[in-house]
Amino acid sequence: MDELHKKKCVSCDGSTPPFETSEIHKYLKKVDGWDVSSDSEKNYYLEKDFKFKNFIESKEFINRVSSIAELEGHHPDIHFGWGYTKIKIFTHAIKGLAESDFILAAKIDQI
Numbered sequence: 001m002d003e004l005h006k007k008k009c010v011s012c013d014g015s016t017p018p019f020e021t022s023e024i025h026k027y028l029k030k031v032d033g034w035d036v037s038s039d040s041e042k043n044y045y046l047e048k049d050f051k052f053k054n055f056i057e058s059k060e061f062i063n064r065v066s067s068i069a070e071l072e073g074h075h076p077d078i079h080f081g082w083g084y085t086k087i088k089i090f091t092h093a094i095k096g097l098a099e100s101d102f103i104l105a106a107k108i109d110q111i
Contacts, residue, residue, distance in 0.1 A: 004030050004106035009072035010099070018044065018096025027102040032109050036097075044097050045090035046105050055082045064111050074104050 004027075019027070024036055024044060034046045052058045058080045065087065069075045077088040087108065089101045 004103045005110045007099075007103045009074040009103050011073055012091050012093045012098060012100065014093040016094060016098060018091070018094045019098060024097055027097075027099065031102055031105045034105050041095070043090065043095040045088050046097065046101055047086065047088045048105070048108075050085040050087070052083050052085070058083060058085050061085055061111065065108055068107050068111075069104065072100075072104055072107065074100050076104065076108075 021044075028034065028036060031046075034048045036044055037047055038044045050058075050061060052061065062078050062080050062085055065076070065078060065085075074089075074091075079086040079088075089104055090096060091098045091101055
């Protein structure tokens with residue numbers, strides 16, 4: 001199995017089609033604990049909840065996620081508060097999932 005966390009996210013200009021369900025399931029096996037959900041328009045995204053002991057640990061985690069996201073040029077939606085962080089990843093330009101979404105998820109799991 002290739003190690004996604006060692007790959008680099010690739011910018012998407014919107015011309016690449018989003019992954020089909022079979023491709024999503026193939027890549028989902030390469031990341032740890034991420035769920036795939038869809039919105040009302042059937043656009044798929046990755047989502048994962050993280051638990052922490054307090055607000056400071058949550059904040060420090062999202063600061064590290066933010067640094068990775070900036071280096072990769074791929075920015076997730078992040079919700080956080082006392083003892084939790086929820087991260088949602090998808091490629092906005094294609095309103096769905098691509099390899100870069102799974103690469104970012106794998107990099108976040110390395111924290």
